[in-house]
Amino acid sequence: MFNFDENYSKLLDIAWKKFINSQEYDYSSIRPEILESWKRSRAFSVDPIHSKTTILTPEELNSRINSNLLLLNTARPYMEKLYSIVEGSSSYLLIADKDGYILDMIGDKDIIEKGKDTQLVIGANRSERYAGTNAIGTCLELKKPIQMWDGEHYVLPHKEFSCSSAPIFDSNNNLLGCLNITGSKAEIHTHTLGMVSSAADGITKELKIRKINQEIEMVSAQRNIIIETISTGLILLDEADNVIQINKNALSMLNFTYEDVIGKNLFDLISIDDPNDDGFHFSQEAYEFYNKDTDIYYKNSNLPPVKFNMSTNFVKDSRGLRTGTVIRLNEPKLIHKLVNKISGYQSSYTFDSIIGSSPAIRDMIDACNRVAKSSLNVLILGESGTGKELVAQSIHNASKYANGPFVAINCGALPKGLIESELFGYERGSFTGANKEGNPGKFELADGGTIFLDEVGDMPLDVQISLLRVLQTKEIIRIGGKYPRKVNVRIIAATNRDLETLIEAKTFREDLYYRLNVFSIQVPPLRDRKQDIIELANHFIDNFASSKGRNLRLSQEVSSLLIKYPWYGNVRELENAIERAVNITDEDEILFEHLPKSIQDYFITQERSGDEPQPGASIISQEQQLSQINSDYSLHTSSRNTIIACLMKTKGNVQSAAAMLGISRRTLYRKMEKYKINYQEYRN
Numbered sequence: 001m002f003n004f005d006e007n008y009s010k011l012l013d014i015a016w017k018k019f020i021n022s023q024e025y026d027y028s029s030i031r032p033e034i035l036e037s038w039k040r041s042r043a044f045s046v047d048p049i050h051s052k053t054t055i056l057t058p059e060e061l062n063s064r065i066n067s068n069l070l071l072l073n074t075a076r077p078y079m080e081k082l083y084s085i086v087e088g089s090s091s092y093l094l095i096a097d098k099d100g101y102i103l104d105m106i107g108d109k110d111i112i113e114k115g116k117d118t119q120l121v122i123g124a125n126r127s128e129r130y131a132g133t134n135a136i137g138t139c140l141e142l143k144k145p146i147q148m149w150d151g152e153h154y155v156l157p158h159k160e161f162s163c164s165s166a167p168i169f170d171s172n173n174n175l176l177g178c179l180n181i182t183g184s185k186a187e188i189h190t191h192t193l194g195m196v197s198s199a200a201d202g203i204t205k206e207l208k209i210r211k212i213n214q215e216i217e218m219v220s221a222q223r224n225i226i227i228e229t230i231s232t233g234l235i236l237l238d239e240a241d242n243v244i245q246i247n248k249n250a251l252s253m254l255n256f257t258y259e260d261v262i263g264k265n266l267f268d269l270i271s272i273d274d275p276n277d278d279g280f281h282f283s284q285e286a287y288e289f290y291n292k293d294t295d296i297y298y299k300n301s302n303l304p305p306v307k308f309n310m311s312t313n314f315v316k317d318s319r320g321l322r323t324g325t326v327i328r329l330n331e332p333k334l335i336h337k338l339v340n341k342i343s344g345y346q347s348s349y350t351f352d353s354i355i356g357s358s359p360a361i362r363d364m365i366d367a368c369n370r371v372a373k374s375s376l377n378v379l380i381l382g383e384s385g386t387g388k389e390l391v392a393q394s395i396h397n398a399s400k401y402a403n404g405p406f407v408a409i410n411c412g413a414l415p416k417g418l419i420e421s422e423l424f425g426y427e428r429g430s431f432t433g434a435n436k437e438g439n440p441g442k443f444e445l446a447d448g449g450t451i452f453l454d455e456v457g458d459m460p461l462d463v464q465i466s467l468l469r470v471l472q473t474k475e476i477i478r479i480g481g482k483y484p485r486k487v488n489v490r491i492i493a494a495t496n497r498d499l500e501t502l503i504e505a506k507t508f509r510e511d512l513y514y515r516l517n518v519f520s521i522q523v524p525p526l527r528d529r530k531q532d533i534i535e536l537a538n539h540f541i542d543n544f545a546s547s548k549g550r551n552l553r554l555s556q557e558v559s560s561l562l563i564k565y566p567w568y569g570n571v572r573e574l575e576n577a578i579e580r581a582v583n584i585t586d587e588d589e590i591l592f593e594h595l596p597k598s599i600q601d602y603f604i605t606q607e608r609s610g611d612e613p614q615p616g617a618s619i620i621s622q623e624q625q626l627s628q629i630n631s632d633y634s635l636h637t638s639s640r641n642t643i644i645a646c647l648m649k650t651k652g653n654v655q656s657a658a659a660m661l662g663i664s665r666r667t668l669y670r671k672m673e674k675y676k677i678n679y680q681e682y683r684n
Helices: 006-020 032-043 058-067 069-086 109-116 135-142 156-160 191-229 248-254 359-372 388-397 416-424 461-473 499-504 510-516 530-546 556-564 570-584 597-609 622-626 640-649 654-661 665-675
Strands: 091-097 102-107 146-149 161-169 175-184 233-238 243-246 270-272 291-298 306-316 322-329 378-381 406-410 450-454 490-495 519-522
Touching: 006 032, 032 135, 058 069, 058 102, 069 091, 069 102, 069 175, 069 191, 069 416, 091 109, 091 135, 102 109, 109 175, 135 146, 135 161, 135 175, 146 191, 156 161, 161 191, 175 191, 191 416, 233 248, 248 306, 248 322, 359 388, 359 519, 378 388, 388 406, 388 450, 388 490, 416 461, 461 510, 499 510, 530 556, 530 570, 556 597, 597 665, 640 654, 640 665, 654 665
Parallel strands: 378 490, 378 519, 406 450, 450 490
Antiparallel strands: 091 102, 091 175, 146 161, 161 175, 233 243, 233 322, 270 291, 291 306, 306 322
């Protein structure tokens, strides 16, 4: 763990001076990603003493800005929102493109002036190639968020700053640039990186939504072209049979003008086959695939009836409900059917994805199956790492909302100022820098499906009030909006916190709790479903090992230890432990030495305290091994030389060496730690 404190600053200063002078030194006190960036900076021949970079000419800058207008226009509202939070803290926000050129900034005047001394200005290039190790350049190089402080910077003048950067991607996950907050190194705060990352993620998601909207607009434009160029008459009706679109051919065939029909109920103007049918509408199933010669009679007109071959098709939503009708008069010679289903948020897990056969997990799945068939709000309770979102997705996919979107939002991950607009959206002009077209919120995006409110216990109180209103009315009002919008959304919330305790502390509304907790699901911790541990472990082994073309198994000892371990991090901790073991083992089975150090330390501590029995019999007979070594290899002394001799004899196999010494493998690990013996040195 690296702490941004005075001690770390001193270590950085020493290491940096050694590094720029190419001196031998133990650099383990430096974060690995920083050290690797220093190496790249040196390879680029960056001057570590003086701040130098390339700065665009006005013409080049304008060209860069024009090439990144979508990124800049999308990012600006987020920058202004973040700046409203950090204003007055000697900080400023910058946006850089994928090549590291700064294209926009906003911030406090004093720190902006100070930044000019290090060429931290619009048009400057902050890539590692020109500016060495810095948050912008290293973020772009690694394509992941990074916070950089003090002496971690490669160039001396940059060491006065603390910087946090997070990457921004387009809808195809191509790197577009990064968002950065820079301030004085004295103002370092670990939460700053989280704020920047959330904002950058918001920009990325908004860019994806904009891309989808562009595609929808393109589809609409294509539809208009098709409707007008098609060789026969075409009429589009809404679910109430009002005319929403009609082409010129249909107007000509029916002797109507555009003003005569648009927005009016078609069957207030005409009737089909029966001139006296005043109650006709297209909701009857018989007209879903209607196609025959038809007499059309005019109402309130002396015009004679006309005959056309009329075909109809219903337009349906994902629930199978009719939302409109397409009428074609005369079959056209050529019809282009436009199919471009734009998929949004999706879920992939079902109840079959939940591994385990313990009574606790079976009871939970039974409860989930029952509530999935209803529209009830669900509150999922459980510790971190138990798989609450997996449960939420499974409920969604087993419900009548399965064909709709599954929209997840982590209520604890968004800055307080952004969560309301993220949930409920905003109208255009609702705040400075807002998207001029407005923005839908997560509830609108989830319409017809499920919204998953993770970490709902971290939701601010003022947002809780708005959420309560949505639960009561099934309507949302965008920020800056006047009129409610109906939403058909199934709400599933989750938390690892005790909401009743939060209610007592007045940080969570009691009425919201009861609205959410119509049906609660308790996800059991892994320690309460021990019989599932080996099944889960084998499932993870299959997942991780199959991609490497390997067949692995758990050793008998490790199987026993996995069941005994308390798993405070639950399934997530077990998955991480297995993934690590699969990736470091060269054996056919996972042994004790392949487990994470935290798990090894737990059992070594247990053995020292006498709470945990030693592992069972070794795979090598003790008598056989004793006959192969000299009497100097005493069972009782287990001196340093004895241990080394056993390791040499077994070529570094800890299990065999422990058997030769007549002690448990964990005891041998403890002794190797005491005598500073590295068993890997004897493997060859």
